[in-house]
Amino acid sequence: MPERMEQFLDTAMDQVRWKRAKAPLRRELETHLLDQQDACLEQGMAPEEAQAEAVRQMGDPVVVGQELDRVHRPQPQWGLLGLTLLLALTGGILRVGLTAAMPDAIQVSQTVLALLLGCGCLLGAYFLDYTFLGRYARIVYWGAVVLGGLSLIFSPNYNNASYYTRYVVLLYPVAYAALVYALRGKGWKGLALAILGGVPLAVIAMLAPYLLGLVILLVTGALLLLCAVCRDWFGVGKHAGTLALVLLLLLCGALFLRWGLPYFQAQIALLLHPEAEALGRGYMATAIQSALAGAQWLGEGTIGGFFGDSSTPYWMLVPESGRDALLTTLIHHLGWMPFLALMLTVAGTLAWVLVKCLRQKNELGRLVSLAVVLTLGLQAVSSLLLNLGYPFTSGTFPLLVGNLHSILDMGLLGLALSVFRQEKMPLPAISSPLPGPLRRPVVTWRDGELVIALRRN
Amino acid sequence: MAIDNSLLSGSTTLLVLKLLEDGEMYGYQMIEELRRRSDRTFELKAGTLYPLLHTLEQQGWVTAREQSGSDTARPRRYYALTEAGRGQLAQKEAEWRTYAAAVTQVLEGGACLA
Numbered sequence: 001m002p003e004r005m006e007q008f009l010d011t012a013m014d015q016v017r018w019k020r021a022k023a024p025l026r027r028e029l030e031t032h033l034l035d036q037q038d039a040c041l042e043q044g045m046a047p048e049e050a051q052a053e054a055v056r057q058m059g060d061p062v063v064v065g066q067e068l069d070r071v072h073r074p075q076p077q078w079g080l081l082g083l084t085l086l087l088a089l090t091g092g093i094l095r096v097g098l099t100a101a102m103p104d105a106i107q108v109s110q111t112v113l114a115l116l117l118g119c120g121c122l123l124g125a126y127f128l129d130y131t132f133l134g135r136y137a138r139i140v141y142w143g144a145v146v147l148g149g150l151s152l153i154f155s156p157n158y159n160n161a162s163y164y165t166r167y168v169v170l171l172y173p174v175a176y177a178a179l180v181y182a183l184r185g186k187g188w189k190g191l192a193l194a195i196l197g198g199v200p201l202a203v204i205a206m207l208a209p210y211l212l213g214l215v216i217l218l219v220t221g222a223l224l225l226l227c228a229v230c231r232d233w234f235g236v237g238k239h240a241g242t243l244a245l246v247l248l249l250l251l252c253g254a255l256f257l258r259w260g261l262p263y264f265q266a267q268i269a270l271l272l273h274p275e276a277e278a279l280g281r282g283y284m285a286t287a288i289q290s291a292l293a294g295a296q297w298l299g300e301g302t303i304g305g306f307f308g309d310s311s312t313p314y315w316m317l318v319p320e321s322g323r324d325a326l327l328t329t330l331i332h333h334l335g336w337m338p339f340l341a342l343m344l345t346v347a348g349t350l351a352w353v354l355v356k357c358l359r360q361k362n363e364l365g366r367l368v369s370l371a372v373v374l375t376l377g378l379q380a381v382s383s384l385l386l387n388l389g390y391p392f393t394s395g396t397f398p399l400l401v402g403n404l405h406s407i408l409d410m411g412l413l414g415l416a417l418s419v420f421r422q423e424k425m426p427l428p429a430i431s432s433p434l435p436g437p438l439r440r441p442v443v444t445w446r447d448g449e450l451v452i453a454l455r456r457n
Numbered sequence: 458m459a460i461d462n463s464l465l466s467g468s469t470t471l472l473v474l475k476l477l478e479d480g481e482m483y484g485y486q487m488i489e490e491l492r493r494r495s496d497r498t499f500e501l502k503a504g505t506l507y508p509l510l511h512t513l514e515q516q517g518w519v520t521a522r523e524q525s526g527s528d529t530a531r532p533r534r535y536y537a538l539t540e541a542g543r544g545q546l547a548q549k550e551a552e553w554r555t556y557a558a559a560v561t562q563v564l565e566g567g568a569c570l571a
Contacts, residue, residue: 025507028484031531032503035485057503064504071511361517426511 002051005033008061015065020129021072024426033058072426077417080356081126083349084399084413088118090342091400098329099322102315106322106403114403118410125414126421133174134364137182141197144168144175148204162208167408169213170379172201173220173371174415180228181364190234191241194225195248212382212393220374222249224367233363271390275306287318288325289389291332298335324394326401327387343384346399350377353413356420365419372416376409469509471553472499474538474546477519481537484510510536518542 009029013022033054040050058064092111099105133140148168155164179197183190198221205214228234229241236244257264274282274289286306291314293304303310307317314332315321321329331339350373357369376398383395396402398409476487476494484506491499513519519536538546 027532028507028534029503031483031533032485032507034531036503039489059502059504061504064507067504067508068511071508071515361515361520424515 002037002047004051004055005030005037008033008055008058011061012065012068015062016069016072018069018072018074020422021068021426025068025072028426029058029064068426072424074421075423077126077420080349080352080413080417080420081122083345083352084122084410084417085119087346087349087399088115088122088406088410091397091406094326094330094400095322095403098326098333099315102322104322110403114407118407121407121411122414122417125411126417128415128418130368130415130418130422131364131425133178133368134181137178141175141179141182144172145200145204148172148201152204152207161210165204165208166210166213167404169201169205169208169210169217170375170405170408170412172205172213172217173224173375174368174412176201176217176221177224177364177367177371180224180233181367184233184363185235187234188236191225191229191236191244194228194234212379212395215382215393216375216378219378220371223374224371227367227370231363267392271392274389278306284319284325284391285389288328288387288391291318291328292389295331296335298337301332301335323401324383324386324391324396327383327397331387342400346380346397350380353416357416360419360423362419362423362425365423369416369419372412375412379409468553469501469505470513471546471549472501473506473509473513474518474542474549477536477538477542478546481522481535483533483535487536513542516541518545 009026012029013026016022016025036054036057037050040053041047045053092115095106096108096111148165151165151168152162155162157163176198180194183194183197186193198217201217201221202214205217225245226242229236229245230238232238232241234241270277270282271285274285276282278286290303290305290307291301294302294308302308303312303314303317310317314329318325318328318332327339330342353369353373354377357366357373360366360369379395379398382393383397383401385392386395387397396405399406399413472491473487476482476490482490484503488501488503488506491501510519510521514521514536518539519542520539521534521536523532523534
């Protein structure tokens with residue numbers, strides 16, 4: 001690169017304040033300068049003259065750089081960062097405060113440590129260049145599989161479930177988003193690999209066993225794939241891809257229902273009338289419903305409903321009252337109003353994240369932030385159902401319940417915020433291949449000639 | 458004939474969208490094509506074009522993909538019109554025609570009253 005051009009590019013890039021944006025912007029301007037120079041040389045100019053003319057035609061480098069700086073700036077996400085911290089802090093205070101009188105009270109020191117680590121994960125992910133998920137998609141995916149396998153082998157078991165695998169599984173939707181991204185433009189093979197790629201992750205979730213994690217993975221995976229085929233991500237044609245995927249999902253759904261229907265019917269019957277087995281499988285639901293029946297709008301409630309006559313203290317009556325059923329504990333001790341205010345704040349935060357996610361122009365950014373918002377949203381819905389007396393699966397409410405869970409959720413949200421922060425990045429960090437149908441095969445047979453494409457476009 | 462820059466700046470977005478109407482192009486190609494189609498009247502500077510293209514991309518009117526060119530290993534960034542961009546082009550084109558017709562009418566002495 002001639003010195004004069006280097007000088008132009010240096011001066012222009014000095015005006016751009018966002019360091020991460022400089023390299024791609026410089027590359028685009030550099031290509032333009034070289035194209036211009038080639039054109040001048042073709043017109044018969046001497047090399048020196050051609051360089052000078054190419055630089056002259058670009059305009060003032062300071063103005064060029066300032067204009068690019070105006071367009072490309074990180075978008076700070078103060079609002080969402082603030083809301084995340086506020087919710088995590090509220091969760092910490094509730095965990096400690098509401099369990100203080102219980103024998104297995106959650107320690108202040110542990111909660112403070114979790115909040116500090118959570119803040120570290122939130123800010124670490126926020127300032128991270130999330131595009132590494134696209135650049136190292138295969139490593140991310142296989143790393144997630146290996147981590148899940150190791151956690152199955154080495155993690156201690158609580159309640160017949162591998163304890164740490166649950167946390168690893170909650171990261172799987174993001175790893176899966178990276179995999180789907182990496183298979184762009186790879187045709188039917190890519191779509192098949194994307195579907196098959198979900199299998200090892202689902203198997204690990206089943207081996208944990210972690211039903212909620214499995215449901216989150218399946219729902220998120222299906223939606224990510226639908227998003228991808230609707231935008232003809234694999235290059236198999238928008239309609240053909242969508243039709244194939246919808247048919248496959250319907251088939252899986254039908255098989256799932258055929259085998260799982262009796263189980264789900266029994267579960268739903270139990271959820272509708274838990275008091276029929278109040279001292280057996282329906283105990284948790286009945287206990288929660290009893291606690292809710294005596295709850296006040298504001299202030300400490302009593303135990304009503306089925307266990308209304310029981311003199312058992314709340315924390316003995318409701319299982320998991322400091323963990324999965326923490327929201328029921330909140331309603332019981334502080335009333336419905338604080339609960340509703342908290343739920344509205346969480347719903348508002350997640351809706352805000354979802355709206356921003358759907359507005360993303362960057363494909364990887366949209367897939368990653370969608371995976372995050374679905375992971376948190378489905379956790380929230382499952383936990384809400386449980387705490388309202390319909391415990392279909394276990395459910396830790398995002399940012400509020402569980403020290404380790406909160407750290408993980410803060411890290412996930414940080415990743416989504418990192419996407420929004422970088423939405424004005426100039427170029428995708430990865431050069432994208434041509435969509436499938438436009439891509440030339442390596443070997444073709446045309447008019448009796450064997451054509452071997454040595455250079456792929 | 459070279460024209461006043463302020464005349465060009467008001468319609469640059471329209472011209473850039475119009476260039477992409479028939480297919481994707483890269484920056485240098487767009488400047489050359491505009492020069493050719495306008496019979497060398499419009500000399501669009503790269504310093505104007507790229508910030509504009511990047512703004513249009515952020516607004517969702519154009520998309521871009523980066524790729525090595527077929528005749529060279531230089532990485533090029535190709536821009537293409539999105540559906541939203543096509544809508545904008547139609548709207549801006551209609552606005553421009555109304556405006557140009559009105560300016561012409563004034564220059565030619567105003568509307569004829571029948």
